[in-house]
Amino acid sequence: MELIKRRGALIVVSAPSGAGKTTLCHEVRQRVPGLFYSVSHTTRAPRPGEVNGTDFHFVTEAEFLAMRDRDAFAEWASVHDHYYGTPVQALEGALSRGLDVLLDIDTHGARQLRQRYPEAVSIFIMAPSMKELEARLRERNSDAPMEIARRLARAREEIAAWRQYDYLVINRDVKEAVDQLATVIEAERWHTSRLTLTFPDVEVPE
Amino acid sequence: MELIKRRGALIVVSAPSGAGKTTLCHEVRQRVPGLFYSVSHTTRAPRPGEVNGTDFHFVTEAEFLAMRDRDAFAEWASVHDHYYGTPVQALEGALSRGLDVLLDIDTHGARQLRQRYPEAVSIFIMAPSMKELEARLRERNSDAPMEIARRLARAREEIAAWRQYDYLVINRDVKEAVDQLATVIEAERWHTSRLTLTFPDVEVPE
Numbered sequence: 001m002e003l004i005k006r007r008g009a010l011i012v013v014s015a016p017s018g019a020g021k022t023t024l025c026h027e028v029r030q031r032v033p034g035l036f037y038s039v040s041h042t043t044r045a046p047r048p049g050e051v052n053g054t055d056f057h058f059v060t061e062a063e064f065l066a067m068r069d070r071d072a073f074a075e076w077a078s079v080h081d082h083y084y085g086t087p088v089q090a091l092e093g094a095l096s097r098g099l100d101v102l103l104d105i106d107t108h109g110a111r112q113l114r115q116r117y118p119e120a121v122s123i124f125i126m127a128p129s130m131k132e133l134e135a136r137l138r139e140r141n142s143d144a145p146m147e148i149a150r151r152l153a154r155a156r157e158e159i160a161a162w163r164q165y166d167y168l169v170i171n172r173d174v175k176e177a178v179d180q181l182a183t184v185i186e187a188e189r190w191h192t193s194r195l196t197l198t199f200p201d202v203e204v205p206e
Numbered sequence: 207m208e209l210i211k212r213r214g215a216l217i218v219v220s221a222p223s224g225a226g227k228t229t230l231c232h233e234v235r236q237r238v239p240g241l242f243y244s245v246s247h248t249t250r251a252p253r254p255g256e257v258n259g260t261d262f263h264f265v266t267e268a269e270f271l272a273m274r275d276r277d278a279f280a281e282w283a284s285v286h287d288h289y290y291g292t293p294v295q296a297l298e299g300a301l302s303r304g305l306d307v308l309l310d311i312d313t314h315g316a317r318q319l320r321q322r323y324p325e326a327v328s329i330f331i332m333a334p335s336m337k338e339l340e341a342r343l344r345e346r347n348s349d350a351p352m353e354i355a356r357r358l359a360r361a362r363e364e365i366a367a368w369r370q371y372d373y374l375v376i377n378r379d380v381k382e383a384v385d386q387l388a389t390v391i392e393a394e395r396w397h398t399s400r401l402t403l404t405f406p407d408v409e410v411p412e
Contacts, residue, residue, distance in 0.1 A: 003334065003376070124398070128209065162403065167396045170209070180396060187393030190373045190386060192330070197368070 007194040008036070008095040010117050011102045011185060012165075014110045015125035016155030018136040020171045024125060025104045027178045032185050036094035036101045041067065044082035057087070075105060075112035086113075100185060107161040114164075121188050123181065124165035128172050130155070213400040214242070214301040216323050217308045217391060218371075220316045221331035222361030224342040226377045230331060231310045233384045238391050242300035242307045247273065250288035263293070281311060281318035292319075306391060313367040320370070327394050329387065330371035334378050336361070 015021035029035050041057045043064050052058050059067075064083045068076055076085035086103060094101050103113070113120055127133040133155055137148050162168060167184050171177040188194075221227035235241050247263045249270050258264050265273075270289045274282055282291035292309060300307050309319070319326055333339040339361055343354050368374060373390050377383040 163398055165398055167393070168398050168401055168403075169396060183389055184393045184396065187373070187390045190375060190390065192369055192371055192374050195374055197374075 003198060005196040005198070006098045006189065007196075008097070008099045008101060009185070009188045009191070009194060010091070010095060010113070010120040011100055011188070012110050012113055012120050012122040013102065013104050013125060013181075014107050014122070014158065014161075014165070015171075016127070016133060016158040017151045018133045018140075018155065019125045019127045020136070020174065020177070021104060021125050023174060024169075024171060024177055024181060025102060027174065028181045028185070029102065031178060032100075032182050034099055035185070036099040038086055038091055038094075038101055038103055041073070041085045041087055042082060044084075074116055075109040077106070077109055100189070102185075107158045107164075110161075111164070119193060121167075121184070122165040123167045123169060123184060124162045125169045125171055125177070126159065126162065128170055209404060211402040211404070212304045212395065213402075214303070214305045214307060215391070215394045215397070215400060216297070216301060216319070216326040217306055217394070218316050218319055218326050218328040219308065219310050219331060219387075220313050220328070220364065220367075220371070221377075222333070222339060222364040223357045224339045224346075224361065225331045225333045226342070226380065226383070227310060227331050229380060230375075230377060230383055230387060231308060233380065234387045234391070235308065237384060238306075238388050240305055241391070242305040244292055244297055244300075244307055244309055247279070247291045247293055248288060250290075280322055281315040283312070283315055306395070308391075313364045313370075316367075317370070325399060327373070327390070328371040329373045329375060329390060330368045331375045331377055331383070332365065332368065334376055336365075 013021060013025055029037065039053065039055070039057055041059050041064060043059060043061045046052065046056070046058050050056065061083065064085065067073060067087070068083075068085065072088055073085035074088045074091050076083060078084075086105070086109075091101055103109075105113070110122055114122065127136060130152075134148070134152060137151055169177050169180045169184075219227060219231055235243065245259065245261070245263055247265050247270060249265060249267045252258065252262070252264050256262065267289065270291065273279060273293070274289075274291065278294055279291035280294045280297055282289060284290075292311070292315075297307055309315075311319070316328055320328065333342060336358075340354070340358055343357055375383050375386045375390075
């Protein structure tokens with residue numbers, strides 16, 4: 001007897017650069033079973049080792065713009081003269097099969113997604129303070145001072161959007177922050193808005 | 207440096223009779239620290255062993271009605287000629303001190319509470335099937351057949367309200383159901399709607 005059918009949750013994760021989003025999203029994918037990884041389309045060239053269809057779907061600008069124009073992206077952005085987009089079809093296919101989709105996108109993309117999918121669950125990840133964020137950006141060493149200043153200014157803008165998200169996770173400690181992300185995702189699996197119940201012996205309204 | 211201030215969450219739990227709500231609420235209170243237990247007012251007489259102020263605040267009908275008339279109850283009901291009510295003052299005191307309040311009430315009381323506190327988090331607990339619910343009611347042995355029939359009819363009415371709740375928990379196994387309740391309560395502790403952030407070195411809008 002199938003009691004419960006569940007539509008997947010669309011889980012949107014944003015964070016200012018340096019807050020540790022990439023590590024946390026990677027860890028939470030290892031931890032929580034049944035999370036669907038959405039492969040983005042991009043017009044930038046593959047980097048050494050990147051595999052088409054796994055890391056990205058690499059497409060030409062003409063192909064990207066044609067997809068954008070027929071509304072085939074759930075959200076898209078232009079970053080450093082390249083386009084990036086989340087394809088609607090794979091995303092909706094996963095959700096309707098009951099898989100939760102974890103999307104790691106910036107505050108601008110998150111706003112686009114919430115407009116199209118108001119039922120999305122959004123999580124904002126923050127470093128414990130701006131000082132800590134700055135220290136983490138400097139530790140990376142790979143960025144020039146001008147680039148660090150630019151990222152910090154952008155981080156301040158992004159942090160101002162925290163209240164538009166459903167949940168906040170402060171990344172003081174990776175293990176603790178991954179626990180919190182996993183807890184939110186697991187709780188949302190029981191949200192009634194995505195459930196359909198079939199009780200064979202009682203009439204349950206939709 | 208105090209980073210985060212949190213208002214408590216008002217957590218409303220309902221279930222049809224026989225779904226195991228009392229056991230689950232007791233277990234979750236043992237498990238999750240920082241849950242506030244709201245002591246109800248009632249006009250019924252104390253049963254042997256019940257302590258005034260701990261199990262209930264025992265009051266006269268005149269006292270109860272005076273409180274009700276000055277809107278001192280977050281929700282109230284009349285059951286078998288006795289009044290029961292959840293006092294607003296203790297509840298709001300706990301919430302503003304950042305304590306989560308777990309209220310175990312019926313679907314009617316839950317509707318009253320959601321009107322007054324639209325930010326309440328509501329959880330509906332269900333038995334795996336009506337057959338199972340009926341079996342559990344019979345196992346109790348203490349109820350006469352008429353009483354069981356009455357409770358089953360009432361259960362069908364209550365189950366019809368499941369979609370008005372935020373979360374659903376199916377009580378197949380006590381340990382698993384308590385895990386789910388605890389997961390929902392812990393996730394809701396990071397809901398942005400109840401958080402205030404103070405970053406000393408960046409301006410974060412309310």
